[in-house]
Amino acid sequence: AAIVEHTLNVKNLTVERLCNRHVITAVNGSYPGPTIRVNEGDTLVVHVLNNSPHNITIHWHGIFQLLSGWADGPAYVTQCAIRPKHSYTYRFTITGQEGTLWWHAHSSVLRATVYGALLIRPRRSYNYPFLKPYKEVPILLGEWWNDDVVELEDKVTSTGEGFPPSDAFTINGLPGNLYNCSQNRMFSLKVMQGKTYLLRIINAAVNTELFFKIANHKFTVVAVDAGYINPYVTDVIVIAPGQTADALFTADQPVGSYYMAASPYITQAVPFEDTPTRGLVVYGGSSNSAAPLMPSMPAFNDTPTAHKFYTNITSLPTKFNPHWHSCPLSVDEHMFITFSLNLEPCPENTTCLGFFGQKLSASMNNESFVVPNGRGMSMLEAFFNGASGVYTADFPDKPPLEFDYTNQNLSFDQSLLFAPKSTKVKKLKFNSTVEIVLQNTALLGIENHPIHIHGMNFYVLAQGFGNYNATRDEAKFNLVNPQMRNTIAVPVGGWAVVRFKAKNPGIWLVHCHFDVHLPWGMTMAFEIENGPTPSSTLPPPPADLPKC
Numbered sequence: 232a233a234i235v236e237h238t239l240n241v242k243n244l245t246v247e248r249l250c251n252r253h254v255i256t257a258v259n260g261s262y263p264g265p266t267i268r269v270n271e272g273d274t275l276v277v278h279v280l281n282n283s284p285h286n287i288t289i290h291w292h293g294i295f296q297l298l299s300g301w302a303d304g305p306a307y308v309t310q311c312a313i314r315p316k317h318s319y320t321y322r323f324t325i326t327g328q329e330g331t332l333w334w335h336a337h338s339s340v341l342r343a344t345v346y347g348a349l350l351i352r353p354r355r356s357y358n359y360p361f362l363k364p365y366k367e368v369p370i371l372l373g374e375w376w377n378d379d380v381v382e383l384e385d386k387v388t389s390t391g392e393g394f395p396p397s398d399a400f401t402i403n404g405l406p407g408n409l410y411n412c413s414q415n416r417m418f419s420l421k422v423m424q425g426k427t428y429l430l431r432i433i434n435a436a437v438n439t440e441l442f443f444k445i446a447n448h449k450f451t452v453v454a455v456d457a458g459y460i461n462p463y464v465t466d467v468i469v470i471a472p473g474q475t476a477d478a479l480f481t482a483d484q485p486v487g488s489y490y491m492a493a494s495p496y497i498t499q500a501v502p503f504e505d506t507p508t509r510g511l512v513v514y515g516g517s518s519n520s521a522a523p524l525m526p527s528m529p530a531f532n533d534t535p536t537a538h539k540f541y542t543n544i545t546s547l548p549t550k551f552n553p554h555w556h557s558c559p560l561s562v563d564e565h566m567f568i569t570f571s572l573n574l575e576p577c578p579e580n581t582t583c584l585g586f587f588g589q590k591l592s593a594s595m596n597n598e599s600f601v602v603p604n605g606r607g608m609s610m611l612e613a614f615f616n617g618a619s620g621v622y623t624a625d626f627p628d629k630p631p632l633e634f635d636y637t638n639q640n641l642s643f644d645q646s647l648l649f650a651p652k653s654t655k656v657k658k659l660k661f662n663s664t665v666e667i668v669l670q671n672t673a674l675l676g677i678e679n680h681p682i683h684i685h686g687m688n689f690y691v692l693a694q695g696f697g698n699y700n701a702t703r704d705e706a707k708f709n710l711v712n713p714q715m716r717n718t719i720a721v722p723v724g725g726w727a728v729v730r731f732k733a734k735n736p737g738i739w740l741v742h743c744h745f746d747v748h749l750p751w752g753m754t755m756a757f758e759i760e761n762g763p764t765p766s767s768t769l770p771p772p773p774a775d776l777p778k779c
């Protein structure tokens with residue numbers, strides 16, 4: 232195993248897209264930021280220099296951070312933000328995961344432009360559980376706004392309205408030629424006929440789940456969220472914000488040009504940009520005269536296609552994957568979590584533009600999570616020091632009765648929409664097994680919320696539509712080779728059951744990866760107790776941990 236060292240210099244960058252030129256926050260002068268490559272077992276040391284005007288942190292999305300919670304990154308959860316002109320070094324070892332992950336800013340909406348790929352290859356002298364591809368290609372799907380995203384966020388926070396839809400989707404930062412002024416701003420991949428490529432696909436979009444296709448080509452998906460899966464052949468990849476997919480494709484078509492494209496999967500009638508972003512796959516030796524073929528994209532609300540993709544993925548058995556651990560069969564803690572959009576009272580003498588003239592908000596189990604900015608220290612420091620006043624340990628195991636939407640008809644009562652604000656965690660014993668029913672039924676805002684858990688993967692035992700019913704649905708659990716994820720798009724108007732072992736001491740955020748829902752409070756956190764030995768105890772923070 233090696234030590235891999237990088238410097239991420241966060242600073243302003245002037246970028247032009249859609250005939251609009253403005254200053255964004257970016258890393259090392261590139262948008263998206265640099266790709267970081269490691270082998271499983273390596274230790275990554277990343278110096279983050281904040282030369283931007285904003286407070287910032289970097290999160291290593293999907294990295295287990297075993298005993299290295301100080302490097303996880305969510306602002307005020309595991310660290311205070313890095314202030315302008317300050318720096319912090321993230322240091323962690325990558326064990327037990329291979330495939331594609333990514334890094335992104337985890338303070339305000341900066342992750343719209345501050346993100347990059349994190350590729351984890353097998354340990355030296357180990358192989359992929361599939362034939363070595365000819366080339367590996369990061370595909371980062373994103374969203375672009377013509378306005379400054381931080382200014383936009385400040386504006387919608389004060390008015391309480393929703394975040395406006397993006398102006399374009401992007402592939403590797405480029406919108407592609409269906410958008411204005413983007414003829415030459417299109418990602419292009421040169422391929423050789425007969426060769427096989429490994430696409431490392433990341434959904435870095437801020438608020439949109441996506442379909443991804445290449446005209447006339449099929450994919451073999453071999454990993455999701457940096458865990459190998461049984462090879463799954465499909466012509467469409469479905470990917471929610473936060474998720475990744477490693478997909479092989481062979482250039483097995485006649486020499487020519489083919490579009491790759493990503494289009495939105497939107498499960499609610501909200502305004503959205505529906506123009507697909509596209510890039511090119513160009514075969515070497517093609518004359519370039521014929522117009523490239525465009526894949527036919529699924530309709531924006533094609534839930535059957537999304538459900539088919541998500542339910543066809545199973546973990547690859549142990550013999551090909553030395554780090555695969557079988558799913559725990561007994562459960563110590565049962566939780567039932569609902570999530571909802573909510574309202575927050577509009578302050579006096581203010582005009583609010585959320586529903587019913589109030590501000591928009593969100594919750595889990597009717598608790599609207601407040602990130603504890605301004606309490607002197609992060610939650611993880613409070614955990615380490617045993618300090619009180621930063622958070623409390625009374626997050627409910629299930630919603631209060633009137634918010635258990637599965638037990639009652641949804642009679643709409645506006646007063647039920649105001650969820651209390653709190654910073655509550657659920658305390659877990661070291662090594663306990665936790666099962667969570669995620670129920671996506673609410674008074675407001677039923678969408679495929681992509682729920683992300685920091686610091687671990689979880690097994691997805693089953694998912695379905697309607698209300699979860701234990702007696703009926705436990706029979707559907709896959710306890711043999713369930714897919715492992717760090718982010719799950721809980722089916723719209725449906726449910727998913729996930730299970731994990733709490734073996735990593737610290738504070739681990741759980742939140743919707745639609746970036747607008749996180750600050751609204753569709754968030755909670757786990758506090759996992761230290762284990763019995765020094766090697767199962769969170770070590771002290773690094774000396775350069777930013778101060779609040």
Ligand code: C2O
Pocket residue numbers: 290292305335337473683685740742744
């Ligand atoms: Cu990718 Cu808490 O986020």
Ligand code: CU
Pocket residue numbers: 679680681743744745748753
């Ligand atoms: Cu959400």
